[in-house]
Amino acid sequence: MANGNGKTPKLDELEKGAWPSFVKEIKEEAKKNPMAKDLLGQLERSYEERIGHWKHGGIVGVMGYGGGVIGRYSDLPEDFPNVSHFHTLRINQPAGWFYTSDALRKLCDIWEAHGSGLTNMHGSTGDIIFLGTTTPQLEEIFYEMTHNLNQDLGGSGSNLRTPSDCIGQARCEYACYDTQALCYHLTQEYQDELHRPAFPYKFKFKFDGCPNCCVASIARADMAFIGTWRDDIRIDPEAVQAYIGGEIAPNANDHSGRDWGAFDIQKEVCDLCPTEWIFAPPSACGWKVTS
Numbered sequence: 255m256a257n258g259n260g261k262t263p264k265l266d267e268l269e270k271g272a273w274p275s276f277v278k279e280i281k282e283e284a285k286k287n288p289m290a291k292d293l294l295g296q297l298e299r300s301y302e303e304r305i306g307h308w309k310h311g312g313i314v315g316v317m318g319y320g321g322g323v324i325g326r327y328s329d330l331p332e333d334f335p336n337v338s339h340f341h342t343l344r345i346n347q348p349a350g351w352f353y354t355s356d357a358l359r360k361l362c363d364i365w366e367a368h369g370s371g372l373t374n375m376h377g378s379t380g381d382i383i384f385l386g387t388t389t390p391q392l393e394e395i396f397y398e399m400t401h402n403l404n405q406d407l408g409g410s411g412s413n414l415r416t417p418s419d420c421i422g423q424a425r426c427e428y429a430c431y432d433t434q435a436l437c438y439h440l441t442q443e444y445q446d447e448l449h450r451p452a453f454p455y456k457f458k459f460k461f462d463g464c465p466n467c468c469v470a471s472i473a474r475a476d477m478a479f480i481g482t483w484r485d486d487i488r489i490d491p492e493a494v495q496a497y498i499g500g501e502i503a504p505n506a507n508d509h510s511g512r513d514w515g516a517f518d519i520q521k522e523v524c525d526l527c528p529t530e531w532i533f534a535p536p537s538a539c540g541w542k543v544t545s
Contacts, residue, residue: 289370292336322407344408345382349434380418413451419461429463430481
């Protein structure tokens with residue numbers, strides 16, 4: 255490890271503070287996995303020298319696929335032999351990121367047997383990320399996943415990246431369409447584009463059930479599918495009157511003690527309409543404002 259003594263003073267600094275630390279998790283895995291142990295050493299060396307010691311050494315993957323595996327090699331193989339190969343696999347996540355505990359255990363069992371044991375759930379692409387394995391293990395991992403878990407690799411490189419969706423109508427009242435159904439359909443439809451890179455650059459689909467964009471389709475996708483309301487805007491006149499009359503607190507249950515003042519339907523409703531569809535004063539909408 256770093257300096258030959260196994261100490262990582264710079265990484266130790268990242269364990270301090272109130273937030274969870276990836277260093278703590280790598281150290282935990284390093285107790286039983288030599289890849290994680292050497293990863294700590296190389297990372298500490300990178301902080302000391304201010305040099306990233308990873309390099310790309312050509313294309314690596316599984317038979318028949320051009321994507322799904324990101325080749326990564328150490329440029330310090332003599333010092334850290336257990337990470338001389340440290341390839342990343344992208345695994346196609348289930349729609350809506352729904353897992354059973356049994357499925358998660360089986361994924362982790364495969365990864366502990368064939369890789370570093372380190373995962374990222376999930377990357378910005380959306381995939382399950384397996385961080386760090388060797389070239390001979392790639393086919394072993396792929397076989398176990400496809401034959402035992404019915405789980406496929408995701409996309410990497412200049413191809414269609416793994417389509418990703420929000421939780422949608424499965425649990426969210428705001429979803430305007432079935433994000434999981436569309437995500438699954440297009441994942442099946444574009445299998446060739448997903449596994450065999452043929453584009454000049456990556457391309458991403460992401461499916462948001464509503465403009466809240468919980469899967470960040472606007473920021474993270476080339477083609478964003480965003481659910482929008484396409485009917486008359488529905489208003490509950492009785493709830494509006496209760497809000498105006500003070501029966502419903504205008505502070506959204508804010509307990510800070512701030513005085514939000516009297517309810518202003520023009521300011522708090524009409525003026526906030528993004529399409530400016532609600533623009534008329536309350537009397538024009540048939541509401542009797544009493545405050």
